[in-house]
Amino acid sequence: MLVIPSIDIMQGKTVRLIGGKPEGVVEYAEDPVSAAVRWEREGAPYLHVVDLDGAFRGRPVNHAVYGEIARAVRVPIEVGGGLRSVSDIEKALDLGCWRAVISTAAFSKEGFLKEVRGRFGDRVVVSVDAGGIEGKVKVSGWRATGRMNVEEAVRELKALGFSEFIFQDVFTDGTLGGPRFKLIENVCALGLSVIIAGGVSCLEDIAALKTLADSVRGIRHLKIKNQRDESILSFPPKGTDEVLGESASEEGAIKRRSRADTLTPGRPGGSLKGVIVGRALYDGRIRLRDALMLGG
Template sequence: MLIIPAVDIRDGRCVRLVHGELDKETVYHEDPVEAAKRWEKEGAGRLHLVDLDGAFEGAMKNADIIERIVQAVKIPVQVGGGIRDVQTAADLLKRGVARVILGTVAVTEPDVVQELCKKYPGQIVVGIDAKNGYVAIRGWVEESKEKAIDLALRMAELGVKEIVYTDIHRDGTLQGPNLEALQEMAEAVPLGVIASGGVSSLEDISNLQKLEQYGVTAVIMGQALYTGNVNLAEALKITEER
């Protein structure tokens, strides 16, 4: 199982939010490039970048910083936040991003997902952010009427191979991942599931690995790494040993 450190970017800085709320922000690096280089040095095999400004405002705001990160590291980078049209996704891929993550547009304009999957097979990931089992969009401020599993099944039909599944109630809280919801999602869909939200300990990593058999292929870690609750090298050792 792959462990993917998160680098969330807001106003040009590396930050972490709690529940995705802007007034619960902690700045960890003034320069997100330094955060990215740190995780690569400590053994990460992939990075997860989020343009928080883009997620809340509906259009990418930190593409130049993301390009700097891509050029500064040798490991693959996946990017989400404010990618709501074909042109934006194509631009990021041209800048060297390995995978783009579509969120709101998967609900509002599924045709965009389908077109991108045809043009860039294997490089399109859908981020499904769930609140009480239902999909939240537009930077988590708006709750849709669609169930997360139903959306995932629709995305699989359009050509998506992998999703990032985030439990909003757990994100940034260090309360542990929602293992039951993750297993339910992984068993229900023919997709690789990247877990996100709530990981707080090495025990959480071990518990998530038990879900690998159902299709949980990776886990995104943010708050636990930045606070020091989890050491990346120790977490990687657990996955390697298994």
Template sequence: MQVIPAIDLRGGSCVRLRQGDYGQETVFDADPVAVARRWKEEGADFLHLVDLDGAKEGRPVNTDVIRAIVSDVEIPCQLGGGLRDDDAIKAAFDLGVSRAIIGTRAVRDPEWFTSACERFPGKLVLGLDARDGMVATDGWLQASETTAVELAKHYAEAPLAAIVYTDIARDGMMSGPNVDATCRLAESSPHQVIASGGVTTIEDVLELQRRGIGACILGRTLYEGKVKLPELLNQLGAV
């Protein structure tokens, strides 16, 4: 099980939202680079970066902070938020990230995303953010008429790096992940599925591992100290 700390960026600070609501924001640290360094020092070998401003604007916004994080920690990072065309994807890779997460345009323009996967093989992550099983777009502000499972099946043959599945209703709520929905998605796709949204306790992580999920993203639970990253990694190593 790979544990991936999340660093959500808004206005240059490290924040967390509740259920993707920009009106329910908690600022955890004004120095995201220091946060990234902390997670690396505590054992993280991969980071999940989200440009929340970029998700709303439809273009990368927190570029200076992202570049500084990647340069400082020297471990792989994946980036999502506002990456909706080839230029934005190339700009993300120019910042030094290893993988780019595409959500909104993958829903709206499957033909483009399929071809983008061919242009960037093994480097694009499909971001599936769902509310009641239906995919949401535009920084979770718009609902689509596509289910997460349908979209995952559509891209089964694409050379994806992974799929990040987030249950919006669970995100930031410290209520546990939607394990069943995550597993249904994993069963419908040949790609690695990374669980996100609501992962709160060590037991949550162990349950995902028992159910065959190989990676998960942790956010608020780390920032509020409910889970200590070294303790979690030690326990996973002992399983």
């Protein structure tokens, strides 16, 4: 399971929003380019960059910043926020971005998804932002509601040949309240590869998501226990545990790892490919290298 750092940009600065609301902004001293270089140095597989000004204004604003990021690092970067036309996407890709993330235009402009899929292929990925499977997708910087619910949106993506999408939980984004695992399981069951975002606050969340990712694929998996020796897995295995080692991080955030000789059957549908992490990294709650180790 991939662990992908997020770099959210507002007025050229590195920020995080709580619940996607501009009045709930948390600003960080580290500038976006420096953050990108740090995450690359710590092993990020790629970077998720969001132009928040663009998302709220409906057009790219911080393209100079993410262009600079693309020149500063060698790992791929994906960028979203205000990309609502073919020319917006072309400019982002021309600046050196690996792929463009679209959301509002995908669910508010008739025929746009088909057009960009035909023109750009896998260099465009769709972010489905919502609070539940049956809830309507959020658009226009989450200030408006689109025409489809999540299930309908994913059905359209599948019909057009998309193999993966991003699912952003609008209720947990930036809150450090933990992911909603049952919702993520339901999203995975829709039949495409999923990268989820929202709520991750600690290494235990990463461990539980990895277990969910493994159980969706149907493989033998680790049983993770916290410092109180309580299982934190959504899918606890049965059988006798064999202790594998003490402490998955220097801080001792995870006390013990143990393996159960059991196979969790795979669930039909898609897979949990990765998780986007933002505030927990910047607040120092998670070290990226520890998260990457747990993600496998």
